[in-house]
Amino acid sequence: MLESVLVANRGEIARRVIATARRLGVRSIAVYSEADAELPYVREADTAVLIGPAQPASSYLNGPAVLAAAQQTGARAIHPGYGFLAENPAFAASVIAAGLTWIGPAPSAMEQMGDKINARNLMEAAGVPVSAGTRQPVADVAAALMAAADIGYPVMIKASAGGGGIGMSAAADPAQLAAGFETARSRAERFFGSPAILLERFVPRARHVEVQILGLANGQVLALGERDCSVQRRHQKVAEETPSPGVGPQLRARMLAAAVRAGETVGYLGAGTVEFLLDVEAGDFMFLEMNTRLQVEHPVTELVTGIDLVEQQFLIAAGDDVSFAAGQVAPIGHALELRVYAEDSKRFLPSPGTIAEWTEPTGPGVRVDAGYAAGNTVTPFYDPLLAKLCVHGADRAEALDRARAAVEAFRISGLKTNLEFHADLLASAEFASGDYDTSLVGRLRP
Amino acid sequence: MSEVRAEMVANVWKVVAAEGDAVGDGDTLVILESMKMEIPVLAEDSGTLTRLAVAEGDIVQEGDLIAVIE
Numbered sequence: 001m002l003e004s005v006l007v008a009n010r011g012e013i014a015r016r017v018i019a020t021a022r023r024l025g026v027r028s029i030a031v032y033s034e035a036d037a038e039l040p041y042v043r044e045a046d047t048a049v050l051i052g053p054a055q056p057a058s059s060y061l062n063g064p065a066v067l068a069a070a071q072q073t074g075a076r077a078i079h080p081g082y083g084f085l086a087e088n089p090a091f092a093a094s095v096i097a098a099g100l101t102w103i104g105p106a107p108s109a110m111e112q113m114g115d116k117i118n119a120r121n122l123m124e125a126a127g128v129p130v131s132a133g134t135r136q137p138v139a140d141v142a143a144a145l146m147a148a149a150d151i152g153y154p155v156m157i158k159a160s161a162g163g164g165g166i167g168m169s170a171a172a173d174p175a176q177l178a179a180g181f182e183t184a185r186s187r188a189e190r191f192f193g194s195p196a197i198l199l200e201r202f203v204p205r206a207r208h209v210e211v212q213i214l215g216l217a218n219g220q221v222l223a224l225g226e227r228d229c230s231v232q233r234r235h236q237k238v239a240e241e242t243p244s245p246g247v248g249p250q251l252r253a254r255m256l257a258a259a260v261r262a263g264e265t266v267g268y269l270g271a272g273t274v275e276f277l278l279d280v281e282a283g284d285f286m287f288l289e290m291n292t293r294l295q296v297e298h299p300v301t302e303l304v305t306g307i308d309l310v311e312q313q314f315l316i317a318a319g320d321d322v323s324f325a326a327g328q329v330a331p332i333g334h335a336l337e338l339r340v341y342a343e344d345s346k347r348f349l350p351s352p353g354t355i356a357e358w359t360e361p362t363g364p365g366v367r368v369d370a371g372y373a374a375g376n377t378v379t380p381f382y383d384p385l386l387a388k389l390c391v392h393g394a395d396r397a398e399a400l401d402r403a404r405a406a407v408e409a410f411r412i413s414g415l416k417t418n419l420e421f422h423a424d425l426l427a428s429a430e431f432a433s434g435d436y437d438t439s440l441v442g443r444l445r446p
Numbered sequence: 447m448s449e450v451r452a453e454m455v456a457n458v459w460k461v462v463a464a465e466g467d468a469v470g471d472g473d474t475l476v477i478l479e480s481m482k483m484e485i486p487v488l489a490e491d492s493g494t495l496t497r498l499a500v501a502e503g504d505i506v507q508e509g510d511l512i513a514v515i516e
Contacts, residue, residue, distance in 0.1 A: 166482070234483075342481065350481035352455040380455045380480040380505075 002077045006070045009081030011371030015041035020310040029073045033059035035379045054381045060084040063091040077101035086293040103317040109266040113290040117160045123287045126265040131286040133200035159188030160196035165235030207278040211259035212301045215268035223256035233441045240297040241336045245434025303335035303392040334399040335392045338422045341384040345420035352380045353415030361409035365392040448491040450513040452506040456480035467495045
């Protein structure tokens with residue numbers, strides 16, 4: 001097992017990784033910005049190092065500052081969490097070059113999957129289904145219009161280096177494409193440092209279903225079930241569940257096999273997620289992208305499998321066997337994750353502020369991964385995720401019941417949260433039926 | 447006269463309009479950024495932008511004046 005781990009992240013995910021480190025007797029080192037000194041994860045780590053001012057570029061995205069903190073504290077390994085430096089192959093390479101253990105896949109796999117166009121082409125060649133789309137970056141509006149005529153409208157405009165739904169938009173006709181292309185390009189440049197754009201066929205009734213994979217130290221790639229992430233606002237996930245109500249046994253077997261093939265294609269090591277778009281009408285699925293890190297919504301997989309994914313990441317990074325028998329993973333029951341954001345429940349606009357009251361729900365099957373506590377200030381510098389409210393039940397109906405009670409019992413005051421939205425989601429007949437798609441939130445909040 | 451104020455704590459990402467511009471109801475004046483989201487601040491009236499109280503890179507608090515339209 002690893003001797004020590006530095007968590008190059010903040011908030012709930014830093015706290016979550018530190019919790020597993022403590023349970024396993026691994027020394028934990030937190031890094032924090034000036035804006036985060038008071039957060040729980042900083043206190044709960046064995047050691048904490050201030051790495052810079054609030055602006056992410058000066059702190060959590062500052063690779064040299066993170067590496068310096070590791071050297072200063074004698075950290076033996078770095079866990080990147082998600083976001084920030086997690087999918088930055090140059091940073092991973094610098095960690096390895098410094099003689100430290102990188103808790104993640106090889107930088108080459110990150111590079112191959114980090115660019116969406118490259119990943120699509122690679123997956124297509126490996127026999128993983130991909131949607132109709134461009135095979136190289138679209139240079140300008142004229143090229144976009146030509147490509148779209150080929151693919152057929154509506155099309156989806158995406159940043160090739162992108163993620164998190166930022167800069168994505170759908171275009172129903174050439175006029176919308178011309179307008180959307182320029183916006184997408186400027187955002188891609190600004191958020192991801194690359195203006196490369198790709199176009200894909202837009203699927204009107206789609207579910208977003210992803211598969212958790214784990215690449216073992218012996219080279220074997222396992223699939224640990226799927227997660228349905230179709231509840232989205234602004235192309236960003238708000239709630240996730242497993243198993244997916246839209247996936248039957250045969251489709252599941254095909255998706256899991258495709259995800260394993262995707263992982264094998266890049267020699268994947270550790271925890272990763274292969275995202276697919278499920279065409280509800282056609283009953284078919286297509287590769288969207290691969291996230292080469294621990295996923296925000298990993299707890300739902302942990303709840304149904306009983307496997308601590310962070311522990312497996314530690315074991316794999318150390319070259320050890322995982323803690324469970326690879327052939328005997330049998331998910332039990334149903335799990336749901338609700339992302340509690342600092343945003344209003346109507347328009348989903350950010351709401352930074354100071355938390356006056358913070359009372360988490362408790363009870364059978366309830367798990368809360370929180371980044372904040374009462375008295376903490378939620379600043380505008382980082383994403384709005386306050387906590388992940390997760391529930392596990394014997395079946396979907398029980399999980400939903402437990403979720404309703406937990407949302408009701410979660411008390412946060414001092415800033416606006418989307419808990420009221422979650423109550424509405426759980427009360428909606430469409431969500432309860434399980435037969436929903438990625439446009440559900442738009443129908444709940446027209 | 448109408449005053450445009452910040453709805454939340456945010457960073458001023460882009461200033462789109464300039465003092466002296468003729469603006470219409472719904473025109474984008476500045477784009478704020480908070481929690482990794484871009485929030486366009488729109489004119490709520492037509493007229494002349496007589497005052498622009500923020501510059502790119504500023505941090506605004508909830509309720510801070512952003513612009514005045516007359």
